[in-house]
Amino acid sequence: MESFNSRLKTAMEYKNIKPADLSKMTGIGKSSISQWLSGKYSAKQDKIFIVAKALNVNPSWLIGADVPMNDETVLDRIYNVSNKLNKNRQEKVYDFAKQQYNEQNNIVELPLIKEVEISGAVSAGTGEYLGDGHKEIVSYNGDVPVHDFAVVVNGDSMLPLFDDKQIIFVKKTTEVRSGQIVIADYDQQAFVKKYVSDESGSRFVSLNKKYDDMTIDENHESSIFGVVVL
Incomplete structure (x- = not known):
């Protein structure tokens, strides 16, 4: 079972959030967040719920339980990643998704x-x-x-x-x-x-x-x- 500090670090890296950012989002002191990340001590239950809500993750996952990180769908994850790509790479993601849809539904497109x-x-x-x-x-x-x-x-x-x-x-x-x-x-x-x-x-x-x-x-x-x- 992963520790709270390990899961917190994973969630913050995934969201690209720094301790200072999380502090502003939650009102929790930056020093407390840094101590959590270092593993010096874990957050109390009330703070765990606040942090989980700010990071949009499951509180049970945040404390190490074997549950999904959040309720985010595959399409949500694709959107979150592709939204950070440049226009050409976004078009490649779209073209691939369209190709998969056409193959699934036996759709033959005429060349554009x-x-x-x-x-x-x-x-x-x-x-x-x-x-x-x-x-x-x-x-x-x-x-x-x-x-x-x-x-x-x-x-x-x-x-x-x-x-x-x-x-x-x-x-x-x-x-x-x-x-x-x-x-x-x-x-x-x-x-x-x-x-x-x-x-x-x-x-x-x-x-x-x-x-x-x-x-x-x-x-x-x-x-x-x-x-x-x-």
């Missing part, structure tokens, strides 16, 4: 068609010009990640990762790590390639091995627009 703004095309082949300023809104069936711009792939040099005419999403950056898939300007043409940098030098690499590597050196103008996000 989204609209995506396309900034041009990049080559997975022999080269493509990117950046005439023209943008086009197209329908897209799938998850849209956080991105700065989207482009269409032309060619097959990045098979099997990217198909010809596939829409890909890009985060703008000039700082990349070896192994990342990037959108790059190479001799004034835009490509989607794997950036590789090792002891033999830096280069843009095609996943389809029928295409040669593109060496990054003083003989070629090159820059990076951003990293592809999947």
Whole structure:
């Protein structure tokens, strides 16, 4: 059987409440609460009920009994946790819960068609010009990640990762790590390639091995627009 001080500590940590906070909530001195937490002595019955009410826990649980901490449902616990998440993570919790509901009830949802703004095309082949300023809104069936711009792939040099005419999403950056898939300007043409940098030098690499590597050196103008996000 757990002790009062152990259960009190658990409840306060769960609620993210400090001794000073609990003191304000209950009118009980902070020094008394600190002594309870240290195990120096336990609270008297009247104080236990006051603390249990403030922390929204079962008084019997608080003194160590083998009973539920409170009457909080699973959904209450999910809400309390997800309420502290950022918006993107909250949406993931919602999507998972919706998926579980659909599976439970044998519901088949049709894919949601989204609209995506396309900034041009990049080559997975022999080269493509990117950046005439023209943008086009197209329908897209799938998850849209956080991105700065989207482009269409032309060619097959990045098979099997990217198909010809596939829409890909890009985060703008000039700082990349070896192994990342990037959108790059190479001799004034835009490509989607794997950036590789090792002891033999830096280069843009095609996943389809029928295409040669593109060496990054003083003989070629090159820059990076951003990293592809999947």
